[in-house]
Amino acid sequence: MKCKITHKPIKPFMSFGKMPIANGFLEKQDFSKEYFYNMEVGFSEDISLLQLNDHPKPEVMFNENYPFFTSSSKHMIEHFKSYANFVRKYLNTNSKLIEIGSNDGTFLKNFSNNSNNIIGFEPSKNVAELAQKNKVPTINSFFNTKTIANINEYLGNTDLICASNVICHIPDLNDLIKSVDMLLSLDGTFVFEEPYLGSMFDQVSYDQIYDEHIYVFSVSSVSKIFERFNLYLVDAIPQKTHGGSMRYVVKRKNDKSSQIKKIIEEEKIKKLDQIESCLMFKNNCEISKKRIVDKINILKNQGKSICGYAATSKSTTILNYCQIGCDQIDYICDTTSEKIGKFSPGMHIPIKDMDYFRKNQTDCIYLFAWNHKLEILNKEKNFKGYWFSHVEL
Ligand code: TYD
Numbered sequence: 001m002k003c004k005i006t007h008k009p010i011k012p013f014m015s016f017g018k019m020p021i022a023n024g025f026l027e028k029q030d031f032s033k034e035y036f037y038n039m040e041v042g043f044s045e046d047i048s049l050l051q052l053n054d055h056p057k058p059e060v061m062f063n064e065n066y067p068f069f070t071s072s073s074k075h076m077i078e079h080f081k082s083y084a085n086f087v088r089k090y091l092n093t094n095s096k097l098i099e100i101g102s103n104d105g106t107f108l109k110n111f112s113n114n115s116n117n118i119i120g121f122e123p124s125k126n127v128a129e130l131a132q133k134n135k136v137p138t139i140n141s142f143f144n145t146k147t148i149a150n151i152n153e154y155l156g157n158t159d160l161i162c163a164s165n166v167i168c169h170i171p172d173l174n175d176l177i178k179s180v181d182m183l184l185s186l187d188g189t190f191v192f193e194e195p196y197l198g199s200m201f202d203q204v205s206y207d208q209i210y211d212e213h214i215y216v217f218s219v220s221s222v223s224k225i226f227e228r229f230n231l232y233l234v235d236a237i238p239q240k241t242h243g244g245s246m247r248y249v250v251k252r253k254n255d256k257s258s259q260i261k262k263i264i265e266e267e268k269i270k271k272l273d274q275i276e277s278c279l280m281f282k283n284n285c286e287i288s289k290k291r292i293v294d295k296i297n298i299l300k301n302q303g304k305s306i307c308g309y310a311a312t313s314k315s316t317t318i319l320n321y322c323q324i325g326c327d328q329i330d331y332i333c334d335t336t337s338e339k340i341g342k343f344s345p346g347m348h349i350p351i352k353d354m355d356y357f358r359k360n361q362t363d364c365i366y367l368f369a370w371n372h373k374l375e376i377l378n379k380e381k382n383f384k385g386y387w388f389s390h391v392e393l
Contacts, residue, residue, distance in 0.1 A: 010042035020345035022210035022313035048273040066124030067338035084110035095159035101166030105136030199244020207314035308332035310369030333357035
């Protein structure tokens with residue numbers, strides 16, 4: 001191993017201000033004890049990595065009441081089916097497969113006829129229990145060098161490790177990569193998908209930044225990070241999910257695809273590997289904030305009612321950074337029972353169910369789940385009012 005990568009504060013290039021836990025939907029009686037931190041963002045030019053400087057402890061975010069279930073989106077269920085088909089080429093009949101952050105088992109369910117050789121790690125108890133109920137073998141714990149010691153038979157013997165939207169949640173990349181290294185067989189493959197820095201910069205979708213997303217990766221950063229551990233990024237495939245993600249394929253042998261070299265060249269041209277692109281992003285965030293606040297003020301001055309659609313973690317960043325509260329948005333509708341009846345983190349907008357939304361029609365909708373736009377607009381064809389968001393719909 002050439003170098004350690006640990007999460008330590010680096011010189012910030014911007015702050016989004018005081019931020020609550022993104023998924024910390026809460027009851028009225030808990031408003032006064034709500035936890036806040038300063039959401040400052042830095043960039044390590046060394047490894048081209050954008051990161052949060054401060055963040056709540058993972059145990060505060062991923063607990064027995066974690067309110068996110070992958071299967072809440074039909075589109076994501078389909079996506080995980082196609083992801084499973086993509087990785088099958090890395091498996092033999094008796095191969096062992098691990099998923100890090102397996103949530104409700106949506107991805108691993110696609111391998112159910114192989115269930116003796118698959119295992120998911122999921123730290124949130126309520127979500128892990130749902131996966132177990134769905135017959136997906138799941139260990140209810142964080143994935144790290146300590147917890148993998150309990151699955152002896154997988155050490156050095158795992159042909160495939162997968163993850164989705166979870167590597168960016170793990171502060172200690174050093175321990176994560178060490179764990180992957182301990183588990184992978186000689187020809188093993190590690191595949192993971194994450195929101196892509198390039199897409200976030202292009203769309204100014206700064207709401208991808210919140211406590212759980214400690215890092216926002218690019219091909220340049222992933223390549224540099226893994227090389228330090230003698231593991232190599234050999235392929236990168238852009239994905240449409242979450243407004244633009246990247247699927248990374250890591251192996252022990254440095255056999256890079258031509259696609260990787262092309263993307264790294266493109267990233268260099270866009271200066272994604274340098275602080276310049278971050279400073280431009282900062283400026284664009286400020287413009288975006290002013291634009292959305294002005295838009296909402298105009299709608300309110302016209303006497304329009306506004307509701308939010310989908311109480312996403314991302315919405316916590318927008319609402320708190322732009323200081324949008326109940327005076328502007330009457331309520332946010334959502335399908336997740338763990339969020340319904342509670343209030344949004346920080347700005348305390350009430351979360352209502354879809355029945356309430358149908359009975360309390362509104363003039364305008366702020367679509368917080370803009371990444372599920374096609375699925376939602378298709379479902380809500382009867383709504384004849386005005387949809388908007390801070391990213392282009
Ligand atoms: P997602 O963008 O995956 O959330 P996050 O920013 O937290 O990663 O969206 C998931 C949330 O959106 C979840 O609270 C459920 C809600 N949702 C709906 O209410 N209706 C829908 O049709 C969809 C697709 C999501």
